[in-house]
Amino acid sequence: xxxxxxxxxxxxxxxxxxxxxxxxxxxxxxxxxxxxxxxxxxxxxxxxxxxxxxxxxxxxxxxxxxxxxxxxxxxxxxxxxxxxxxxxxxxxxxxxxxxxxxxxxxxxxxxxxxxxxxxxxxxxxxxxxxxxxxxxxxxxxxxxxxxxxxxxxxxxxxxxxxxxxxxxxxxxxxxxxxxxxxxxxxxxxxxxxxxxxxxxxxxxxxxxxxxxxxxxxxxxxxxxxxxxxxxxxxxxxxxxxxxxxxxxxxxxxxxxxxxxxxxxxxxxxxxxxxxxxxxxxxxxxxxxxxxxxxxxxxx
Amino acid sequence: xxxxxxxxxxxxxxxxxxxxxxxxxxxxxxxxxxxxxxxxxxxxxxxxxxxxxxxxxxxxxxxxxxxxxxxxxxxxxxxxxxxxxxxxxxxxxxxxxxxxxxxxxxxxxxxxxxxxxxxxxxxxxxxxxxxxxxxxxxxxxxxxxxxxxxxxxxxxxxxxxxxxxxxxxxxxxxxxxxxxxxxxxxxxxxxxxxxxxxxxxxxxxxxxxxxxxxxxxxxxxxxxxxxxxxxxxxxxxxxxxxxxxxxxxxxxxxxxxxxxxxxxxxxxxxxxxxxxxxxxxxxxxxxxxxxxxxxxxxxxxxxxxxxxxxxxxxxxxxxxxxxxxxxxxxxxxxxxxxxxxxxxxx
Ligand SMILES: Nc1ncnc2c1ncn2[C@@H]1O[C@H](COP(=O)(O)OP(=O)(O)OP(=O)(O)O)[C@@H](O)[C@H]1O
Ligand code: SF4
Ligand SMILES: [Mg+2]
Numbered sequence: 078x079x080x081x082x083x084x085x086x087x088x089x090x091x092x093x094x095x096x097x098x099x100x101x102x103x104x105x106x107x108x109x110x111x112x113x114x115x116x117x118x119x120x121x122x123x124x125x126x127x128x129x130x131x132x133x134x135x136x137x138x139x140x141x142x143x144x145x146x147x148x149x150x151x152x153x154x155x156x157x158x159x160x161x162x163x164x165x166x167x168x169x170x171x172x173x174x175x176x177x178x179x180x181x182x183x184x185x186x187x188x189x190x191x192x193x194x195x196x197x198x199x200x201x202x203x204x205x206x207x208x209x210x211x212x213x214x215x216x217x218x219x220x221x222x223x224x225x226x227x228x229x230x231x232x233x234x235x236x237x238x239x240x241x242x243x244x245x246x247x248x249x250x251x252x253x254x255x256x257x258x259x260x261x262x263x264x265x266x267x268x269x270x271x272x273x274x275x276x277x278x279x280x281x282x283x284x285x286x287x288x289x290x291x292x293x294x295x296x297x298x299x300x301x302x303x304x305x306x307x308x309x310x311x312x313x314x315x316x317x318x319x320x321x322x323x324x325x326x327x328x329x330x331x332x333x334x335x336x337x338x339x340x341x342x343x344x345x346x347x348x349x350x351x352x353x354x355x356x357x358x359x360x361x362x363x364x365x366x367x368x369x370x371x372x373x374x375x376x
Numbered sequence: 377x378x379x380x381x382x383x384x385x386x387x388x389x390x391x392x393x394x395x396x397x398x399x400x401x402x403x404x405x406x407x408x409x410x411x412x413x414x415x416x417x418x419x420x421x422x423x424x425x426x427x428x429x430x431x432x433x434x435x436x437x438x439x440x441x442x443x444x445x446x447x448x449x450x451x452x453x454x455x456x457x458x459x460x461x462x463x464x465x466x467x468x469x470x471x472x473x474x475x476x477x478x479x480x481x482x483x484x485x486x487x488x489x490x491x492x493x494x495x496x497x498x499x500x501x502x503x504x505x506x507x508x509x510x511x512x513x514x515x516x517x518x519x520x521x522x523x524x525x526x527x528x529x530x531x532x533x534x535x536x537x538x539x540x541x542x543x544x545x546x547x548x549x550x551x552x553x554x555x556x557x558x559x560x561x562x563x564x565x566x567x568x569x570x571x572x573x574x575x576x577x578x579x580x581x582x583x584x585x586x587x588x589x590x591x592x593x594x595x596x597x598x599x600x601x602x603x604x605x606x607x608x609x610x611x612x613x614x615x616x617x618x619x620x621x622x623x624x625x626x627x628x629x630x631x632x633x634x635x636x637x638x639x640x641x642x643x644x645x646x647x648x649x650x651x652x653x654x655x656x657x658x659x660x661x662x663x664x665x666x667x668x669x670x671x672x673x674x675x676x677x678x679x680x681x682x683x684x685x686x687x688x689x690x691x692x693x694x695x696x697x698x699x700x701x702x703x704x705x706x707x708x709x710x711x712x713x714x715x716x717x718x719x720x721x722x
Contacts, residue, residue, distance in 0.1 A: 265496035272456060273564070274477070274484035275514055283510075287501045 105367060112363035118356040126172040135163035137170040137323040146339050156341040158331060160321075164342065167323035168349045174324050175353065178239050179305040185243025186304070187297050190250020195289070197251065198258025199281065209255070215248035221307050223248075228316050238317045242307050246300060253296055254289055261288045295368060299361035302354045309350055325350045393470035395568055395600050396432040396455055401425055402463030403450050403624075410670065422669050424450040425461065426624040426677075429696045429704075434567070437594055437601040439611030439632060441647070442621030443666055448604045451621070452572055455602065456489060485515045488561035492573035492604075494554045498545045504531070504556050505541030511563040530559040535589060551582035555589070562593065568600040569593075575610060587613055608647065612636055620644050623669055623677045626696055630703030640699055640710040642684045676708065684709055 106113045125132055134154075141161035149156040155164040197208035215223065220242070227241035261267065262285055270280045311317030312326030320327060325346040332342030403425035409418040424447045432438055440448050453459045454466050457477035468476045468483065476483040491497035498507055508527045512518055518526045531540050534555040545553055554574060561569060574590070575583045591614055594601050605611050611618050611632055618632040620643065628641040639645040666681075667673055673680040675690040682689065689708055696706040 265491055265493055266499045268458075269489070269491065269497040270499075270510075272458065272484065272489055273511055273514060274481045284499050288499070291501070 105363075109363050109367075111359055115356040115359035115363070118352065119360055122172045122353050122356070123176065125169050126176050129170050129173055133163075133166035133169040135166040137166045138162065138321045146335065146342070148339070149341055155345045156339070158328070158342050159335060159339075162321070162323075164328070164345050167328060168325070168346055170323040171325045171328065171346060171349065172353070174235065174318065174322065175305045175309065175350070178235065178242065178308040179301040181239045182242035182304045182308065183246065183297050183301050185240065186246030186250050186300070187293055189244070189247035190252075190254050191289075191293060193247065193251040194254025195258055195281075195286075198255040199262065199285075208251075212248050212251045212255075215245075216252065220245040220249075220303070221310050224307050224311055225314070225316065228311060233316060233319050235318050235322065238308050238311055241311070242304050245307065246304060249300070250293070250296065254293060257289045257292055258285060261285050264288075291368070295361070295365045298364050299358065302357035302361070305350070305357070306354060392434060393467070394431045394433045395436075395469060396430070396473075396602075397467040397470075398428050398430040398451075398454070398464065399467070400464035401428040401430075401451075401454060401461045401466050403447070403454060403459065404462040407670070420670060423624050423672075424669060425454070426672075427695065428464070428624070428626055430619060430626055430629070432600060432602065435598055435600055436617055437599075437615040438603065438617045438619060439615035440602065440604045440619050440621060441606070441608065441611055444606075445623075445666060445669070446621040447624040447669075448621055449572060450624075452570060452602070452604060455570060456487065457483065481515060485511075485564045486566050487568040487570060488564055488566035490554070490557045490561050490569065490571040490574045492576065494557035494574075495545055495550075497557060498553065498560070500544065500546060502544075503541065504536070504543050504545065504548070507545070507556060508541075508559050508563050511560060515564050517563065517565060526563075530563055533562070533593075534559040535585070551578055551586065554578070554586055558586075558589070558593075562597075566599070568602070570602045572604045573606065574603065576606060583610075590614060608636060620647065623667065623672065625677065625706060627678065627706045628704065629696070630699075634701075634703060638711075640703065640705040641678075641707045642682045642711060643678050645711055646681075646683075676706075678707075684711065 106116075139162065141157070141163075143161065144153065144157050145161040146159055147153055147157045147161075153163050153165065155168065157163055158167070193208055193212065197205045197212070200208070218226075223245035224238075224241045227244050228237060231237040231241055267280060267284055270284050271277075275283075308317060309324070309326030309329075312324045313330045315327075315330060317326060318324045320331070328346040329343045329350075332339065332344075332346075336343050402423060404421040404423050406419040407422045409416065409420050428447075428451060430451075440451065442448055450459075454461050455473065457468075457473040460474050466473045468487075473483075502510070505524075505527050508530055509523055512523055512526055527541055528538065531538065536552060536555050536559070540548070540552070540556070545556060548556065558574075569590075571590075575586045578586070587610060590601070590603075593599060594614075601615065603611070603615055615632055617629065618635050619626045619629040620635070620641065621627065622643050628635060628639065628644045635644060636648055639648050667677070673690070675688070675692055676682065676685070676694055679685045679689040686709055692708060694706045694708045696704050699705040699710060
């Protein structure tokens with residue numbers, strides 16, 4: 078048998094994979110045209126939300142008795158509502174509320190889900206049992222119903238909606254985190270760390286948590302649209318944010334009575350909501366497919 | 377060095393205990409009774425290890441060979457202190473292994489492990505550099521400023537390209553990943569390296585490179601090596617001693633060349649005959665299924681497949697006993713002529 082000496086690393090395959098990954102990252106926008114378009118749309122919403130005072134032509138809560146229920150025109154591009162408020166301005170400001178509520182409630186849900194999911198996944202025994210029954214009972218209800226229940230306890234207002242929607246999303250987050258934890262904690266590299274006599278908590282911090290956080294971050298991007306939908310539904314039902322806040326769900330509800338002769342009043346915020354939700358889910362899916370090693374391996 | 381040989385060769389002035397000593401070690405798992413109904417909770421004991429005697433001296437290199445399911449990995453977990461044996465005593469330098477492990481980081485630093493699934497044993501979110509630095513930092517081996525230099529040195533020592541430090545394990549080939557695992561194991565400056573099938577599943581030239589590396593490491597650093605393998609060629613290339621396992625018991629130990637040239641146990645002979653060419657995993661070594669550890673044959677556990685079985689083999693269970701120069705065998709009718717004499721005089 079001919080044996081090469083170990084100090085002959087030239088025999089090893091060249092350093093190829095990182096380069097490939099880099100070119101792959103550069104061309105994601107070309108490889109996924111829908112993702113790119115959706116990202117641009119979503120970014121447009123974010124910019125509109127941030128710079129709402131500069132891009133909105135009118136004050137969103139300014140009522141003009143002389144311009145009530147006007148169809149779209151040059152003066153009011155998307156028309157006005159029954160109080161004479163400019164719908165375009167309200168839609169632009171509405172993006173603020175939608176995104177703020179969506180992002181912060183998802184963060185609350187993700188943080189709560191991370192804590193409960195970690196505890197359930199690591200504890201075992203009766204604590205895990207109790208936590209999982211709690212999560213199951215939360216999951217048995219759709220998030221909208223749960224959010225309604227929390228609103229009933231907390232009361233109305235933007236901050237209350239954020240908390241209510243956030244709490245209602247803890248269940249699904251906790252479940253995915255727990256599943257990931259259970260999967261990671263039996264991995265060999267966790268045992269290898271224990272073998273090195275690294276303390277338990279440090280192993281969790283260094284090896285379990287990072288492997289759970291990344292899939293969670295992907296979940297966050299995907300679930301923002303769900304949070305926005307739930308919060309809009311709350312407003313539509315009249316129990317979310319209070320008028321005259323420029324909120325899409327609220328605007329759709331207000332326009333409902335006039336839908337036969339002033340369809341734009343509901344249609345414009347409805348269209349804005351639908352477009353944002355579609356854009357966000359395409360972006361979320363794109364991110365998941367791009368960064369989830371499980372999906373990538375299968376591809 | 378194995379078994380009583382250590383006693384004879386040990387310098388009388390400084391009696392150092394062997395690195396590992398297993399005395400009648402048993403490991404019994406309770407498993408569901410075969411064929412039990414869904415609501416039946418009966419369990420039976422499965423003896424994955426049954427009366428294992430083994431002694432590994434400082435600087436020895438031992439190959440642990442046996443068919444799948446013979447208990448090699450279970451033995452390794454006992455050696456590493458991951459599981460407490462259900463019976464017998466497992467000692468590390470004269471102290472129980474579990475105690476040695478519980479008392480600080482000394483044991484973990486001294487005994488390093490290379491897993492068979494090297495890729496699975498490396499955190500996929502860490503770069504090679506971070507992976508190798510982890511034990512350096514954990515055991516306080518070098519000062520912070522010298523860390524990068526030591527990582528580079530280890531990477532170079534195991535024959536990885538210099539730029540490997542910034543890469544992730546997913547971007548490395550199977551052979552390179554094993555090298556990373558070896559570098560990581562060496563980082564803690566251990567005196568014992570334990571490896572489970574560290575070269576299996578690789579192509580022959582990669583295997584050869586890794587074996588050369590392991591052998592030179594063992595020589596340069598005076599490592600004590602415990603190496604599980606399916607491959608008698610690997611065993612004879614890398615290890616001076618061999619221990620052959622069958623159904624939870626070590627049935628023969630001794631110097632690798634001697635055991636493979638003139639096997640004393642019929643099972644060793646069958647393994648040797650089944651692997652006429654070295655550097656290939658053992659094919660079907662023997663006709664007949666390996667019996668279930670739940671249902672051992674009476675007497676000698678090898679009697680159901682042994683070509684040399686005689687009447688008394690089904691009555692008495694042979695223990696591992698000394699058999700000539702540094703060798704030991706668990707058989708009532710060993711094959712070699714010296715063995716026959718030994719058993720007669722016993
Ligand atoms: N945790 C466990 N619970 C129950 N039975 C076990 C457990 N671990 C191992 N066993 C049993 O113990 C026996 C020995 O297993 P072990 O993994 O040590 O074999 P091995 O020699 O390493 O085999 P291989 O070459 O396939 O890795 C097998 O019959 C196995 O089913
Ligand atoms: S004791 Fe008997 S059955 Fe067992 S290995 Fe020896 S000869 Fe074969
Ligand atoms: Mg094994």
